[in-house]
Amino acid sequence: MEKVLIIGGGASGMAAAIRAAEDPARRITLLERQARVGRKLSATGNGRCNLTNLEAEPRCYHGEDPAFTAPVLAAWPPRRVLEFFAGLGLKTVTEYGGRVFPMSGHAGSVLDVLRLGLEKPNITVVTGCTVDAVRRSGAGFSVSAGDQSFAADRLILACGGCAGAKLGGVMDGYALAASLGHSRTGLYPALTPMRTEPDYPRALKGIRVNALVRLIQGNRILAEAEGDVIFTDTGLSGTAVFALSRFAAGQRDLTAELCLFDEPGETLFADLSARRSRWSKLEANRILTGAVQPRLGQMLCRYAGIGGGAAAETLTDAQLRTLAGAMRSFRLPVTGVSGFEAAQVTAGGLRTSEFDPVTLGSRIVPGLYACGELLDVDGDCGGFNLQWAWASGLRAGELR
Numbered sequence: 001m002e003k004v005l006i007i008g009g010g011a012s013g014m015a016a017a018i019r020a021a022e023d024p025a026r027r028i029t030l031l032e033r034q035a036r037v038g039r040k041l042s043a044t045g046n047g048r049c050n051l052t053n054l055e056a057e058p059r060c061y062h063g064e065d066p067a068f069t070a071p072v073l074a075a076w077p078p079r080r081v082l083e084f085f086a087g088l089g090l091k092t093v094t095e096y097g098g099r100v101f102p103m104s105g106h107a108g109s110v111l112d113v114l115r116l117g118l119e120k121p122n123i124t125v126v127t128g129c130t131v132d133a134v135r136r137s138g139a140g141f142s143v144s145a146g147d148q149s150f151a152a153d154r155l156i157l158a159c160g161g162c163a164g165a166k167l168g169g170v171m172d173g174y175a176l177a178a179s180l181g182h183s184r185t186g187l188y189p190a191l192t193p194m195r196t197e198p199d200y201p202r203a204l205k206g207i208r209v210n211a212l213v214r215l216i217q218g219n220r221i222l223a224e225a226e227g228d229v230i231f232t233d234t235g236l237s238g239t240a241v242f243a244l245s246r247f248a249a250g251q252r253d254l255t256a257e258l259c260l261f262d263e264p265g266e267t268l269f270a271d272l273s274a275r276r277s278r279w280s281k282l283e284a285n286r287i288l289t290g291a292v293q294p295r296l297g298q299m300l301c302r303y304a305g306i307g308g309g310a311a312a313e314t315l316t317d318a319q320l321r322t323l324a325g326a327m328r329s330f331r332l333p334v335t336g337v338s339g340f341e342a343a344q345v346t347a348g349g350l351r352t353s354e355f356d357p358v359t360l361g362s363r364i365v366p367g368l369y370a371c372g373e374l375l376d377v378d379g380d381c382g383g384f385n386l387q388w389a390w391a392s393g394l395r396a397g398e399l400r
């Protein structure tokens with residue numbers, strides 16, 4: 001029997017174990033430091049687990065060499081990953097933008113079928129087992145975790161990255177790979193909230209809107225994204241903000257511009273004029289009643305310099321034009337991005353040039369493989385990171 005050790009019982013490690021175990025001549029041992037496998041999975045997609053995206057392709061990924069993802073995504077495209085899950089018993093639904101979720105609406109369903117998939121005679125799962133050292137031993141490996149030790153002919157590193165620390169994100173995988181001669185790029189948090197000047201966001205805390213968000217530096221638009229924006233105590237969160245966070249990391253003098261209404265300024269002005277006539281006696285700062293949530297309407301008015309004391313009929317055309325401008329350009333100075341604690345994914349990781357993009361085998365250490373977030377691959381928001389975790393885990397588990 002060939003002995004295969006997998007370090008990390010997260011998304012990619014579980015997929016690798018199930019795939020590797022398809023060959024009955026292999027004995028698989030999956031080592032997980034936490035008390036149970038797949039802990040992070042339960043928290044994904046706000047508890048719904050956005051498990052893949054039908055539009056996944058290399059352009060959705062980042063790292064020193066995004067093309068590195070191409071052979072793995074070609075071998076395990078989203079549809080084949082979904083067949084893998086259907087084979088485990090999972091039913092799924094596809095929503096806007098190709099995002100796929102379990103039909104149950106619960107991330108737990110994804111974890112449940114994976115756990116059942118791991119129940120095979122040639123798979124042993126060891127939890128509460130933190131691997132602290134990996135050594136070459138003859139043509140194989142010897143692995144230690146406290147006072148336990150394991151021997152393997154082949155070894156798959158599936159330790160994930162350092163994002164989502166509360167859910168188990170740690171630096172271990174990088175250190176274990178380094179001890180075998182591998183190097184990594186710089187690491188930084190991605191898909192994470194942005195901190196802004198807090199005055200407006202704090203007053204709007206909890207409000208969710210759909211907006212086009214532009215990240216601006218000086219007169220230059222660095223990036224833009226459309227989607228959910230959630231106001232928080234410290235700034236902005238939501239899918240559109242997550243998408244921009246990678247461009248904000250390490251940058252200075254940034255502004256987030258929210259375009260809350262995509263109609264032309266003149267159309268907005270005409271609508272505001274009609275509101276001024278219709279609701280002439282209404283408090284001026286309630287003029288956006290019915291257009292946005294009341295708190296947001298009042299904040300937009302405040303941003304445009306319109307207070308609550310006077311009646312709507314006193315608003316001048318110039319004030320309405322300023323308000324129309326604010327509805328298309330609500331600007332907040334960015335003071336930074338949140339750290340690994342709040343990030344969904346680690347940007348950077350093990351250098352992909354040191355791994356074969358077809359097999360995910362190490363070019364430095366024969367018999368060693370790596371998969372998932374540990375590698376220098378991070379995806380856009382929308383199911384792309386789990387797609388990479390499954391696809392690369394399944395590919396590594398083939399042990400080519």
Ligand SMILES: Cc1cc2nc3c(=O)[nH]c(=O)nc-3n(C[C@H](O)[C@H](O)[C@H](O)COP(=O)(O)OP(=O)(O)OC[C@H]3O[C@@H](n4cnc5c(N)ncnc54)[C@H](O)[C@@H]3O)c2cc1C
Nearest residue numbers: 008010011012033044045050131160164372373383385386
């Ligand atoms: C809050 C949150 C929500 C997210 N939502 C989504 C989403 O909806 N869609 C999406 O595509 N992506 C989402 N992601 C990202 C996605 O969860 C990760 O990219 C994915 O889980 C990476 O899989 P992985 O197997 O590489 O790492 P992980 O799933 O992190 O698994 C790594 C495992 O290795 C274990 N480990 C680490 N070191 C050791 C050691 N020394 N010994 C033994 N075990 C070890 C860890 O405990 C962990 O269980 C989300 C992330 C977070 C934090």
